[in-house]
Amino acid sequence: MFGVTVVFEFVLLLDLIRLKAPRYFPARILSNLYREKEKDSLGPHIYLIAGMLFAILVFPPPIAMAVIAISALGDATATIVGVTRGKRKIRPSVSKKTWEGSIAGMVASFVFGFIGFIALAFTPAYIGYVGTIGRGVVIGLVLNAAAVPVFFLIDYYTPKPLPVSDNLLNPILIGFTMWGLYGLFLL
Template sequence: MASRSFMNEILRKGIHFTSILIVLVYFFLGKQATVTLLISYLVIILTIEHFRLDRGFKLPVVHFLLRKKEISSLGSHVYFTLGALVAVSVFSEHVAYAALLMTTFGDASAALVGKRIGRIRIFGNGKSLEGVIAEFIVDLAIGLFFLSSWPVAILMAVVATLVETYFVKIDDNLVIPVFSGFFVELFFFLSPYI
């Protein structure tokens, strides 16, 4: 039987599957509509966070899914929305798709595999080697699907995996899409000169 923390992690990661909706909106309605919807959603969730943090208002489902560190600070959904907004606003379409889906599926695979079968702890931050490998494989598959070449997909998967593994003080829902997308766009920009 799955532990409560494992089931809670599945529910938390399930919420992030909204990235699929973001990708679909971007694909069918375009960048401007997606940015507008993300900004609108961000205003709504920041308002809810204000009432939760400053006024003590509790939404039962939301409160149940919060991690201990999020009870008195912004929830990861805020950082996820900010990361999605940056990815859609700044990066090219396919890089944004890959960044969003790596944030969701790569991070989810790392967390779920790490919690379920992770045995080898690395880097002293609680991350497991098994989770890191699972994330890299998923990120690489996403990169290969959306990006133009193996080297670009590998670069993006490596950056996303390293960011998720090492950035423990900054919410990975913000830094994975921003850093992975940035390095791929930088590669595209510099590649004519290399």
């Protein structure tokens, strides 16, 4: 957690320098990578790291690990596939997001989230969260299956009509969905 906090503070400081004192920004060439709408606001990576930090602070470690994998790798997969292979827009007049990107993002979210959950849930320190290996696999499959529609809905409704970054919403909403569902396994 300390490491993520330090990274967040460092990256936030750099982004504030980029916005408030651009001539002092140490990596000016990177400024060209921002989309037009991001040039005058905090970069998407700030929201992603803030969401990851939230997940680490709030959720049990196996769920936090799955949430981080979904937020980072699922969303990245959706973007890459959408930009390189996407042909059919989900909402043509509102967003550039494509069905191809969203489907790839959902598949990647399920796979990476499950791997992240299992990788941490089966370590000796956290096996108590799932009990047996078989039960852990079932819990991991159910939690990640529930995360996929949440991932899609966030992808669908951001940035319009919700003017909030999906990089921030993904870890928070997916995390609470997984955590709430995990609570049912404890009954």
